[in-house]
Amino acid sequence: MDYEALMDERQKHVHEHFSPNSKLNDPEFVKKLLDWITFWRRNPSRFVQRYFGITLYLYQHIILYLMDIFPSICIVAARSAAKSFIIAVYACKEAILRPGSLIVVASATKKQARLIVSEKIAKEILPRSPLLQQEIKTIKDNQNDIEVKFNNGSSIVVLVANENVRGYRATVFIYEEFRMIVKSIIDTVLSPTLFQRQIPFRIKYPDEYKELKEEPKEIYISSAWYKSHWMWDYMKLVTRDMLGKGKSVLIGMDYSIALKHEIKTRDFLVKERKKLDRVAWTIEYENQMVAENAHAYFTYDMLNKNRVLKRPFYPRKNEDVLSKVKAKHTIPKQAGEIRIIACDIAPEGGTGNDNSVFTCIRALPESKEYKVSDTSGDHIEVKQGYRRQVVYMEPQAEFETTKQAIRIKQLFADFEADYCVLDTRNAGVAIYDALAKVLYDVDRNVEYEPWTCMNDDKLKARIVIAGQKEAVFSVKASLELNSKIAVSMRDSLNNRMIELMVSNQEGVEELQRLYPEYVSADVDTQLFYERPFLETVALINEMIGLEYTVQNQTNLIKIEERPGARKDRYTSVSYGNYFVSLLEADLFSDSSGYEYVTLCN
Known part of the structure; x- marks a missing residue:
């Protein structure tokens, strides 16, 4: 069936669902509507710029395009690469262009989970876009419910990834900072609930619209971490599928993205390089997955399983x-x-x-x-x-x-x-x-x-x-x-x-609960509160970098740091x-x- 015949067929099915007075009974209007929907779905970044009033960088154009093509996406990006912003933009775009979409953003902590709605959508994107404001029906952002409902039946739900979220179904699952989420929660609780978007005309005419089948999507997004973490095996799995011309894509970005687009200045990055230890810089800004030394006496997994203190x-x-x-x-x-x-x-x-x-x-x-x-x-x-x-x-x-x-x-x-x-x-x-x-x-x-x-x-x-x-x-x-x-x-x-101590991210969430003054405090005061968590990160980085040898005659263990560590x-x-x-x-x-x-x- 050629394009014109296909459009004629779809117009006929559109007419069946609307009253005689609806504009959707106007063939010319319906043809233009279908043309525009097709154009915007094939050019998602152009839709975001035009409809949301947001100017995107080249790498953001590319990411949004790839996220529309592949049903399995893994993004590992350095600090300041605007990961959460891209996720928020994509979620809103998907909700508008595909009515009835159920988009679920899952994160390991409540603070991280709320960030997408409270900071990115409500404070950054929404004020720029009157058209997006018209698309949204309600926004809930409280301790119990975090949800954006759209007039077309789509919704964006944000939740903490744990055993208590069984039953949430989604056409799109976004795992925010997925390195912090327990893998079994993704595999047994979240991922199995993915389903195809229910499109009325596809349900009624399944044979005629087989080519319009939409795969449910999974988007994994995180900063880099240690190779001993399960995320490294998942990244390799995605890479093999991508290179084998499968349906997955892996995207990686280091600090050069933030430098090129002046998200961060060179002076700022130089200051950060001096402030952070070698491992933290490698992970946070160079976006490298750090391998444990073959002679490491203490492994990351050994240390990480003991990170349980919040006070x-x-x-x-x-x-x-x-x-x-x-x-x-x-x-x-x-x-x-x-x-x-x-x-x-x-x-x-x-x-x-x-x-x-x-x-x-x-x-x-x-x-x-x-x-x-x-x-x-x-x-x-x-x-x-x-x-x-x-x-x-x-x-x-x-x-x-x-x-x-x-x-x-x-x-x-x-x-x-x-x-x-x-x-x-x-x-x-x-x-x-x-x-x-x-x-x-x-x-x-x-x-x-x-x-x-x-x-x-x-x-x-x-x-x-x-x-x-x-x-x-x-x-x-x-x-x-x-x-x-x-x-x-x-x-x-x-x-x-x-x-x-738990990770700094979890620690900050606990600090906000225990010490209300933390949220509005100056930088020095916040650093005072965060110090035990930051020092724990430095301790772990030190320990996984230590090398050991066994003395031949005595069998004694000798622990040494690497040069400069x-x-x-x-x-x-x-x-x-x-x-x-x-x-x-x-x-x-x-x-x-x-x-x-x-x-x-």
Whole structure:
């Protein structure tokens, strides 16, 4: 059937659905309408520019065109590549040009999920386009429902991807920042509910309009991440299908897109490059999937499964202490809880890739019953241990000995800590000497009691003052001790006995819930609140970059950073973790009545 005959046939079917007075009974009007619909569907970016009043960059023209052609799209793009904006534009375009479309945007967090409607559609796109405003019937944007309803029966629904969203059907599923979504949720909850758009004339005349069958669409969009993540396997699957002339397409964009179109300036990117660590820059701006080193002792998966903490600790500000303002962010101690400040001390004067780092760790005693099967049958054993929670971490830019010691005392007081685990090699000895004396804190107008060492008599004898508190556990790392520390750290991670802060994205959502002042705060205040989450990212990047070797004769593990990289955060956390393991061995050994085995889930 040629084009003219096809249009005549479709006009006949259009007439059947409308009253005699409808403009759609005018053959000339219907022909023009069908021509325009066909034109706009084949040129989606032109429709967006003309109808929405938005000027698109060349790469956005290309992406919108590809998204219309392929039913399976995967976009992995750097920060500032306007990923969410493209998704919002595409969703509105699809809703208008294909009546009855059910477009569902799924994300791992509520904040990310709402972004498409509350920020991109409502604040960016809608004010520019009176025509789009006429197409929209209602917009819901509240805690329970986020939905844009169109006059033609289409809708855009936004939801958090979890088990509770079963039953949502969609002609288009958009997985926003899909690296944060659990793969099983996509595979078993969301993807199976995709269906073809129900077009009345296709339902009534299925044989005549077979060529107009529309495939339901899945759009995966995210920033880059680690190759150990499931998204890397999915990207390879999409790439193989694309190269095999299948129905998938993979699109990737690095920071050059933002630079070329002046979304970001060169000076801004230079500043970001200096601020971010190597791995974070590679992921966020170069858009590279980072591979773990073949000699990595700690894997991303090992670390990521322990990212469950949402409530960080925040030290007090000096001005609040001086003004006697009540502490805002204290975390009440639990029964039997022990708190540690673990300190890795940089060499005197510091180096480019070495800083002092102070880490606050909660040790929470736990016991749990396990069903164990052996030759004698099934029986119950009780395993006991401390669950470690890394709730705060602070790199120290100040290298003056007394100032570092005072900062340790400040954190110790704010955190209500019980022990200070201290690296006493090199400059650490000078820090210990300062901690062993009475210190006056001019910034807080506080005098701190002297401490002494609990596990090293020689160190303890260096300074003896009446009333010293036995609070310092000295660590003088040797090859053998470093090996034990590394093994202990890995065991704690594998057994899920050490908990780290959730991602910054999830953390920000929690901050908005807990601290209303965060939303309207200045940049420095927001950074203060986000710091525990950002430091956790830096810790993970450090740890997956560490390489290990096994010494031939001793079988000891040697952990080393790559040239130009850091390991001070790892050192601080691992010292604290090792100290807790010693407490476990001491407190939960013979006197407990049970053989000590590290608790695992």
